[in-house]
Amino acid sequence: MEKILIVALAFFAIVIFFKCVRVVPQAENWVVERLGKYVATLNPGLNLINPLLSKISKKVDIRERVLDMPRQGIITSDNAILEVDGVVYFKVMDPYKSFYGIQNLEWAIMNLAQTTLRSIMGKMTLDESLSLREKINKELLVVLDDATDSWGTKITRVELKDIAPPAELAKAMALQLKAERERRARVLEAEAKKEAAEKEAQGVKLAQILEAEARKESAMRDAEARERLAEAEANAVRMVSESLKSTGGDPLVYLIGQEYVKGLTKISESQNAKFIMIPPDILETVKGIFGKK
Numbered sequence: 001m002e003k004i005l006i007v008a009l010a011f012f013a014i015v016i017f018f019k020c021v022r023v024v025p026q027a028e029n030w031v032v033e034r035l036g037k038y039v040a041t042l043n044p045g046l047n048l049i050n051p052l053l054s055k056i057s058k059k060v061d062i063r064e065r066v067l068d069m070p071r072q073g074i075i076t077s078d079n080a081i082l083e084v085d086g087v088v089y090f091k092v093m094d095p096y097k098s099f100y101g102i103q104n105l106e107w108a109i110m111n112l113a114q115t116t117l118r119s120i121m122g123k124m125t126l127d128e129s130l131s132l133r134e135k136i137n138k139e140l141l142v143v144l145d146d147a148t149d150s151w152g153t154k155i156t157r158v159e160l161k162d163i164a165p166p167a168e169l170a171k172a173m174a175l176q177l178k179a180e181r182e183r184r185a186r187v188l189e190a191e192a193k194k195e196a197a198e199k200e201a202q203g204v205k206l207a208q209i210l211e212a213e214a215r216k217e218s219a220m221r222d223a224e225a226r227e228r229l230a231e232a233e234a235n236a237v238r239m240v241s242e243s244l245k246s247t248g249g250d251p252l253v254y255l256i257g258q259e260y261v262k263g264l265t266k267i268s269e270s271q272n273a274k275f276i277m278i279p280p281d282i283l284e285t286v287k288g289i290f291g292k293k
Contacts, residue, residue: 097152
């Protein structure tokens, strides 16, 4: 009988020991009550409690959590109706406040976020609501974080997922955007054509300038060549004249004969020329023309 009692006491002691030991996971805090009153918050790791008088009332997840805001209709200050939804990121910082400060934490945050969002966007126009999303997120974050401080909760981020206008308004906006894109395309096309025309005109002007300069350069070179040729012919005539004078010849007869020979040469190169008759007294003929004996 004594052995049975000892075994029973040992078994009871073992059960009590395991009831006293509590291993809290890393991502949780446990709220402990004794006789219905809060006594402690168990942190992650090994903890000991009184299993006869104390109990675990709440296991609180201390990780950052995401709460979806369901889609709701919001009327802007210019009476436009928008369908808006979003997400709220929050984290429990004080398990005691989150458990005893509010009955249903997630439900309370969701309803507070929806009513605050309606209040913020209700003061804005349609265009402001569509273009100032970042401002709405920041303002909503400040209000929620301040309101949930007494619940031991930190609102870390708020994001609006979708802001959808009514179907008719969305269609009108799409048409407006299409018209704006087409207008910009026409402007860009006109600017491109204008730029191309300006470049083409500049190219034509430059080509004309280059052509004029080329003609000018060519004319100057031709004039220079003619000047040099005339100078060379004058020098040649002077040298021939001096030479003929020293021998008693007539320079004029020489020049006329030279031109005569050139003319005969051109005649001989003609395709129609068959025979060329050169009079034997050509020199006397030339002299007779100018009255020379």
